[in-house]
Amino acid sequence: MCACCRRSSSPRTCCAKASTRSAARSRSSPSGAPACLRKRAAVNDLVFYNGRVLTQAAPAVATAAAVRAGRIAAVGESADLLRASNGRATRIDLGGRTLIPGFNDAHAHVWKIGHLLTSMLDLRRTSSLDALVDDVRRFADRAPEDAWVLGRGYNEAALRERRAPTRSDLDRASPRRPVVLTRTCGHIYAVNSAALARAGIGAGTEAPPGGAIERDDRGEPTGLLRETAMGLVNRVLPPPGAGDYERMIAAALGHQLTLGITSSSDCGVAPPLVAVYRSLDANGALPARVNVMPLRKVDGEAAPVPLPERFVSDMLRVDTVKFLADGGLSGATAALSVDYKHAPGKGLLRFSREELEGLCRESHDAGWRIATHAIGDVAIDQVLSIYERLDPARGLTHRIEHFGLPTRQHLARAAALGVTAAPQAIFIRSLGRNFRSYLPDALLPRAYPIRAMLDAGVRVALSSDAPVVEDDNPLAGMMAAVTRRDSEGALIAPEQAITAGEALHAYTAAGAAATGDDDNRGAIAAGMWADLAVLSGDPLAVEPDALPELSVDMTIVGVAIANINNVPPVAVYGRTSLVLSAIAFATFFVPEAIAVLVLARRYPGEGGIYLWTRREFGDVHGFLSGWCYWTNNLFYVPVLLVYMAGIFAFAGGEARAATLVNEKLFVAAVAFGWLAIIAAANVRGLAIGKWIQNVGGLSAFLSVGLVLAAAVVARASGAAAPAPAATPITWEMTTSFAVMCVPARHRRGADARAGRSPRRDSGRHAGGDRRRERGRHRLDRRAARDRDGPRHGRRRVGMVRRLVAHSVRRGTHERAAGAARPRAPALGIAARRVDHVRRAGGSVHRVVAHRVERRRGVSGAAQGGGRDSADPVRVPVPRAREDHAHRRRRARSRRRRAVHDPRRPLRRVSADGRRRERAALRDEDDRRRRRTDGARLGSVQTRAAPRARGRRMTRGGPWQTTDD
Secondary structure, three states, rough: OOOOOOOOOOOOOOOOOOOOOHHOOOOOOOOOOOHHHHHHOOOEEEEOOEEEEEOOOOOOOOOOOOOOOOOOEEOOOOHHHHHOOOOEEEEEEOOOOOEEEOEEEEEEHHHHHHHHHHOOOEEOOOOHHHHHHHHHHHHHHHHHOOOOEEEEEEEEEHOOOOOOOHHHHHHOOOOOOOOOEEEOOOOOEEEEEEHHHHHHOOOOOOOOOOEEEEEOOOOEEEEEEHHHHHHHHHHHOOOOOHHHHHHHHHHHHHHHHHHHHEEEEEEEHHHHHHHHHHHHHHHHOOEEEEEEEEOOOOOOOOOOOOOOOOOOOOOOEEEEEEEEOOOOOOOOOOOOOOOOOOOOOOOEEEHHHHHHHHHHHHHHHHOOOOEEEEOOHHHHHHHHHHOOOHHHHHOOEEHHHHOOOOOHHHHHHHHHHHOOOOOOHHHHHOOOOHHHHHHHOOOHHHOOHHHHHHHHOOOOOOOOOOOOOOOOHHHHHHHHHHHOOOOOOOOOOHHOOOOHHHHHHHHHHHHHHHHHOOOOOOOOOOOOOOOOOEOOOOOOOHHHHHHOOEEEEEEEEOOEEEEEOOOOOHOOOHHHHHHHHHHHHHHHHHHHHHHHHHHHHOOOOOOOHHHHHHHHOOOOHHHHHHHHHHHHHHHHHHHHHOOOOOOOHHHHHHHHHHOOOOOHHHHHHHHHHHHHHHHHHHOOOOHHHHHHHHHHHHHHHHHHHHHHHHHHHHHHHHOOOOOOOOOOHHHHHHHHHHHHHHHHHHHHHHHHHHHHOOOOHHHOOOEEEEEHHHHHHHHHHHHHHHHHHHHHHHHHHHHHHHHHHHHHHHHHHHHHHHHHOOOOOOOOOOOOOOOEEEEOOOEEEEHHHHHHHHHHHHHHHHOOOOOOOOOOOOOOOOOOOOOHHHHHHHHHHHHHHHHHHHOOOOOOHHHHHHHHHHHHHHHHHHHHHHHHHHOOOOOOOOOOOHHHHEEEEEEEEEOEOOOO
């Protein structure tokens, strides 16, 4: 009896009693859920809709998918799944994007990827031996004194000298500290003399079976160790600790998540690393699913490693062992039936047939899957012969890693055995130069024949073998499988190309089947794990060369959204992101803040960067700065307004948001409404419009605070994942660094655009007293007036006229205590100086206002006595032709101001300094007076007493009346 629907049902179909996995896997209904579950409309965790869903199952294409309890609940059309969710699931609008099963990298070296991301020197972009030596020297200088210098990634085919580094080259980089450089293939070491000495390798050292020590003409080691000979160094090389391994794994899996890889295989790990994986899984610290392949034979160990305990969980599988039958093709150590083209030699077999067969049989009988590295045709034949001798009754599916140069007979035998091949199509692109240089012409058309594998019936799971190649993006691997072009554009076996659909299947469903998880992942179907990736476009519809240009916008593992756009890489880099944030603060925020402070002081007023550029460089550059800013807004503002509409839609609840975001009328109303608000605020002036940006800045700080608070709560509750380790700063971090620089410069950028004075932000001036700053501004205005000439002066005169008129009117009204308010006089004054203006936008100097009022008798008129307010008077301003005594009085006044004026910035100087300053001020006033001497004076008709009609003031004398 089903407890939730009171119907008789089996435990497999009962929604209450069945386990999550059993209920999710139920095939009792088309939707993949039991009938009682469908009847009660069970709540889904996520609904992805309005996209293109490539299911890798039936139906092949859909528009929506629903997720419940970490598994796919249903796949179908958007309208049906949205209706079934009843608004209680989190809805994610794909917006036309493509939803695919998460990529599976069937063959990679996870901890080695993390080693390069954390503490190992990356040499994959080195182009010459001199550059390699310099890189090693710099890396060694930063390393601790007792540390070995470890690097990886050199490829002699990509070096200008076309040879591998030797001990003499590495001795130049670090003569005393041991240096070990791993070739990009991982099958060759290049070491210096110090490392050879530590390992005890000399002229009389024999190479172990399956290895080679390169020697010079005198029999001395050159520093190149191939295959099992690398174990001679591994025996003395300090291994990483458990904490080091954890940081490497976290960095590598975080990197893979950004590429949409939700599961991968770590091929070939030693027993200590297996224990670390088990610990991480027990603590819930694995962000992605990993298939760990322990090694049975570790280089440097005399005896085989015992089989570990088999273990399978949702996030970790340890049920496949790894063997290496030969070496690498790009390093010419893969076992061939003929000599390589560039040098004599057929490569190396690492095992005898008897030893390898014994280890494989032991593992097979214990129930372990087997994955054997075999690239050359000789190694492939050896491995297939061993697999054919194993008991097929065990029902185990074994693998051949790489499967680089199989013959037709090999393909037929592999298909008959049900062997899964894990080739790397990305090798064609990344290592094609090596293949064309090293492989005989007869073997090149057989290099990684993926088309022939599929036609023969062999299951193919594509992979990257990272960090052998730098670009481990599955989309790049798909492109290489479809185009078969190397990095130089040369075609390699173009007849072996496959379609984009076949490549996608090989990176998803086939990869899951290769690890035994084909009933859990690899497809978007009811009951499967919700391991998903959201791509910006359809990989089956774009041109093959454009596949790597598609972006992974979201990665989902179960119900955990592990990657959204480009923000999570900042968190994935761990503590390194703090270093990048500090760099962004120092290189963007601080310089821009200083620039805004200085320019706002020098050029006060509204206008911001336009004003500053125009004043410093002229009208043309000012126009260009303003034009660039506003054309940027033409694209930025519309996007921002539509984004605001989406925010408002979700503010009303997710149930309504799903319909509102697609309503054109709603989006238009919100967008144009905000545009009207912004426009109205800015029409009123920047003093009001700037607050829109200020509020936005405060909201950004509030959002950051909420995120930090959520992180603290998650940390306290134990829900937070462990912080990734600090990683070396790489070129790939530049995208995240740009994201950090945007908020770092946003605050001062807003001030610069609005032309805000930094005094409003910093309280008191950094330079000291505000009065001294006003004095500096006044001198700047005088210098500008001297530079701009009479036209600038006429503009100032007009301003003075308005300010004087306003001051006189205000003074008259204030003095009319209780009297009827007189009509405001229209007073215009022609002035030749602006020294009376104490501050921009302020009142007239009190002395000038007092003289004007006294001369027209305002005080008496306001009190009702003296002259009549209707009498016209002529109020002149004294001309430049002053008498000698008046000039002396003005000179003494200027000298007093020069000594006692507290606004002067250099008041605490010696007597000689004050004397020189006074002389400079006198010279400046004299030049200004000579320039404005003879300026026309205006007069104003105002209302005065009739009996005062005709009076005028004579130069230098008292007030007298005359007839006009």
